[in-house]
Amino acid sequence: MSATRPDSQQPATSATQRRSPDPTRRNAATRRAILDAALDLIVASGFEMLTVEAIARRAGVGKQTIYRWWPSKGAVLLEAFLEHRVEERTETPLLGPLNRGDFAADVRRVLRGTVRAFANTSWEAPYRALTIAIQEDPQLGAEARERLIRPSLDDVRAWLATAQEHGDVRADIDLDVAVELLVGPVFHRWLLRTGPLSDEYADAVTDAVVHALHT
Amino acid sequence: MSATRPDSQQPATSATQRRSPDPTRRNAATRRAILDAALDLIVASGFEMLTVEAIARRAGVGKQTIYRWWPSKGAVLLEAFLEHRVEERTETPLLGPLNRGDFAADVRRVLRGTVRAFANTSWEAPYRALTIAIQEDPQLGAEARERLIRPSLDDVRAWLATAQEHGDVRADIDLDVAVELLVGPVFHRWLLRTGPLSDEYADAVTDAVVHALHT
Amino acid sequence: MSATRPDSQQPATSATQRRSPDPTRRNAATRRAILDAALDLIVASGFEMLTVEAIARRAGVGKQTIYRWWPSKGAVLLEAFLEHRVEERTETPLLGPLNRGDFAADVRRVLRGTVRAFANTSWEAPYRALTIAIQEDPQLGAEARERLIRPSLDDVRAWLATAQEHGDVRADIDLDVAVELLVGPVFHRWLLRTGPLSDEYADAVTDAVVHALHT
Amino acid sequence: MSATRPDSQQPATSATQRRSPDPTRRNAATRRAILDAALDLIVASGFEMLTVEAIARRAGVGKQTIYRWWPSKGAVLLEAFLEHRVEERTETPLLGPLNRGDFAADVRRVLRGTVRAFANTSWEAPYRALTIAIQEDPQLGAEARERLIRPSLDDVRAWLATAQEHGDVRADIDLDVAVELLVGPVFHRWLLRTGPLSDEYADAVTDAVVHALHT
DNA sequence: TATTAATCGAGACGGTACGTCTTGTCTTATC
DNA sequence: GATAAGACAAGACGTACCGTCTCGATTAATA
Known part of the structure; x- marks a missing residue:
């Protein structure tokens, strides 16, 4: 990762093979806001009113920040469950x-x-x-x-x-x-x-x- | 924008309650083609590559013809099951x-x-x-x-x-x-x-x- | 962009080679609205505040409608000149x-x-x-x-x-x-x-x- | 969202009037690299493939370093001309x-x-x-x-x-x-x-x- | 020489626009 | 007079850059 050639001929970085971001620099508050926004929207607006744009809007976050850390809105949801955000919010x-x-x-x-x-x-x-x-x-x-x-x-x-x-x-x-x-x-x-x-x-x-x- | 006549003579039909078409005039072959196209696409192209546009294209049918008879692509699917098209095609x-x-x-x-x-x-x-x-x-x-x-x-x-x-x-x-x-x-x-x-x-x-x- | 072909064998229609639309079915009022919106925006909002999205918004038009008929915002501009929309508006x-x-x-x-x-x-x-x-x-x-x-x-x-x-x-x-x-x-x-x-x-x-x- | 302190001690600088950096501490090699990168990119990649991010990447430089010294990519270009970097490179x-x-x-x-x-x-x-x-x-x-x-x-x-x-x-x-x-x-x-x-x-x-x- | 303060590379972030896609409605030309 | 073909408004998709903002790690000027 480190000694990358900053200029020309790298082969266009195929879609799935993009350089993964540095987790240590991640903004924890932003992450939390995204998970919460996603859960809020699902509970409030029904089943698949859920949109990456809507999550970003509600979380006050750029779309790219979501795409940087999760491949899809479903993955955001999964992480909310893995982080026990859902149980914490529902006490169930x-x-x-x-x-x-x-x-x-x-x-x-x-x-x-x-x-x-x-x-x-x-x-x-x-x-x-x-x-x-x-x-x-x-x-x-x-x-x-x-x-x-x-x-x-x-x-x-x-x-x-x-x-x-x-x-x-x-x-x-x-x-x-x-x-x-x-x-x-x-x-x-x-x-x-x-x-x-x-x-x-x-x-x-x-x-x-x-x-x-x-x- | 365009010269739309908002005062057309449709008789007090609420937005969702659009005047339903005459079933007797329905083209049976077209109906069959739509159901088959939908099933073909699902089996071939995975889960939700299924699109009303794709069904219409594959069935050689106008999109409007689908919307005239079914409220959604899911309804097409349901009808395919109700008509036993799925069993007939799979012998299962x-x-x-x-x-x-x-x-x-x-x-x-x-x-x-x-x-x-x-x-x-x-x-x-x-x-x-x-x-x-x-x-x-x-x-x-x-x-x-x-x-x-x-x-x-x-x-x-x-x-x-x-x-x-x-x-x-x-x-x-x-x-x-x-x-x-x-x-x-x-x-x-x-x-x-x-x-x-x-x-x-x-x-x-x-x-x-x-x-x-x-x- | 993504090479997902919903159905069968059409050869992926390369970016530039897309099936051109039928000019006879074009909505003349929409076309006029787009040209005018583009000119309005340029005159009002300065040099390159001009955006396809802004044109669409101001013209009350979908973005796709613009992209269907013009390859770029510059082409819209060119057409406005060719149609003498600019002179008509400025009497110059x-x-x-x-x-x-x-x-x-x-x-x-x-x-x-x-x-x-x-x-x-x-x-x-x-x-x-x-x-x-x-x-x-x-x-x-x-x-x-x-x-x-x-x-x-x-x-x-x-x-x-x-x-x-x-x-x-x-x-x-x-x-x-x-x-x-x-x-x-x-x-x-x-x-x-x-x-x-x-x-x-x-x-x-x-x-x-x-x-x-x-x- | 993030824990920004809005009450920092910046001394009454208006939004655009940010405290200008100290020119004596400027890295001359970096400056040179940025001007050259900009010119390289323009000559190689056509008209407005030119991007602050691309310049930074090619020059092996952080984006901030560019924004610290120039207000825009056009200003970089202007400086390249004022420094006679263009003539030196083209012998014209x-x-x-x-x-x-x-x-x-x-x-x-x-x-x-x-x-x-x-x-x-x-x-x-x-x-x-x-x-x-x-x-x-x-x-x-x-x-x-x-x-x-x-x-x-x-x-x-x-x-x-x-x-x-x-x-x-x-x-x-x-x-x-x-x-x-x-x-x-x-x-x-x-x-x-x-x-x-x-x-x-x-x-x-x-x-x-x-x-x-x-x- | 040690301390201090700035620049530096890197890149995450909130945004905006891109150009494409699909939805569901509306229009047209054809048969 | 119904239908295929497809134009249309709307809006989400996932990507690219913008300009700002941290972060250590140098690095240069001062103590």
Whole structure:
């Protein structure tokens, strides 16, 4: 990077291969403003009123500053989740603290937490936007999976593994499937809006899942 | 600017409530060409390279003809599903014929069919596009739910109701939850691409779900 | 810019080779509005406050409409001159009607006309802008030379040729040089602002030029 | 947004009147590099590929260093001319040494020199760029006139004054007009590219001008 | 010689305009 | 009298420069 030839014949720096900026010189306040602006806009103005120009305008920031640090508006959104900006703003932990003892009660607590997050506009609006962005941009999808979704699911999986050791979950079940059994129904209902996301619903799912996993 | 006559004789139609065209005069071949063009483009060019202009160009049709009959490109997509154009083109029935006898075998058949549909590009690409479109356009979402998603889920639900009468499904379970237990895991894995969509996976889910529903 | 072809095999339409639009479908009022907006902006807001976006804004027109018909803002300017929009707006003919009889009087009339045009803001501002644009864009320069400058100079040349036949101009002088002798001094003083553009100045130049051309 | 302190102790300097830097501490090599970079870029990359950023890049210099010492890129250009950097690099004296004796021969020498300078790319490219810059920036125009153009024209004027004393130039002619008669035609042809800039052309103009000025 | 203060290279920043793209409406010429 | 073709106003896209603003790291003049 350092001893670059400042003048002529460098080969036009292909679009994706642009010299990456120096993170140490980054303005933290600006970064914060951009993440907040993006979240504000999603929550306020609906699904895809979200625009890089609108973010820049609301954050009082040049467009280039956004493009300098993020490849797309979806990446801004992802970072907002990774930085826990969304939870901080909504006070809605996706999954409550994972306890132990009564397995069924733990499942219920987890599912109620999940359902409440999905029912909370200021959390679900950004998450829905991110989910859309993931579909439209495979690159972003890969990163979101690796840094946000997988770790989140792995937490659940680790908890279920412990439960399995304790004999609360059948030994012959694939834990990945178990995780999806837990998360899938709520996710499906949320994304397609095929029914209400209430505590009663969470409890009904709890019942079925505990049955499914029980020894 | 131009010599527009603002006082035309349109009879008090509100902005969105534009005088709908006469369906009897509709050109069936054109309609077919538009649906096919849309599906072709989605399957070929990825997620949201889909453009009204591109559809019109490929179908050899004026843009206005599309806007005359559909409110958005998502609606075109929905209609393609409702007309069974997607299945006809892919020979991938979403759910195999619902039989009876061995309940576990039926579940396995249903889930393998679902998984195969989700794994088939020429089916999953349009469905993914429609799923995105639904998120971005609540109006379209409502219509898709009513005319496509709900009926599809209701088929499953009816089948499960019969199974319940036969004693293959616990009486104390909410059938809507049962449907989601069946569909949710696969849907979640497909949409977020968190794992492979194989027959083995379908069978693993079958195992868990049969467990969950069993008396 | 991005080489995304939504559909099939058209060969990417290189930047300059774009399909030219159909002139018969052009909106004449829009065209007029664009030319006027451009002239207004130049006269009002100085030299190169002129922007395609500003023209579009003031004309109440989409940017694309400008780019559809002109390759650059300079081309808009050129067309305004070719359409005689500038003269119509300023009532300042560059060269007065070419008479005959007293040659010196004709020269004086021509030079006074020229000087007055160059001294008239609402004519000289667009012309100066065009002159700049010509320097920055050789392509535009070629077109301006062929369609605006050369014809204009050729008018003068034709008049001098007649004078030459009448014996008012030496036979051994190159008429192109004669034209430049007439126009060059005024042009130089105007462009570099090295002195006042008054009738007295025009008369002084007249004196010298008549001397130079005299038999 | 950022933590700027608006109450800094800058001593009442108006916006434009920023505290000028200390010339004694200036890095001469850097200055030289900037002037050369600007000239290189103009000659190489055409008319207004010239950018402050490009100059800084090529000179291996921070943008601020340029803005510290010059108000605009045009000012850099002007200084390159005032420092005789252009002539040094092109070995093309604008006006040959003004001799005496045969007046017509002197005029011919002057005009041939002028024409050759205007025909020499590495001289005319910067000069054209400067001429453009002058049009766009009245402030720069004033300075260029005072420090570059006027002195240059005054040299010619002084020479003509001597010739007038010697009886080679009519007494009743305005010397400013005489200077423009000499320079205007070439300037006009050069700027608008309306014809070739050859020695023959210079001689033809010489002929006409000597006629015009002759007693 | 050590201290101080400025310039220097580098480049992030808020802006503005670029030239392109797509949207949804409106217009025209053709069949 | 409907339709393909496409012009149109609007506005977002992602890029390039503008001119200002930090940041260390020299570097030159003063103490």
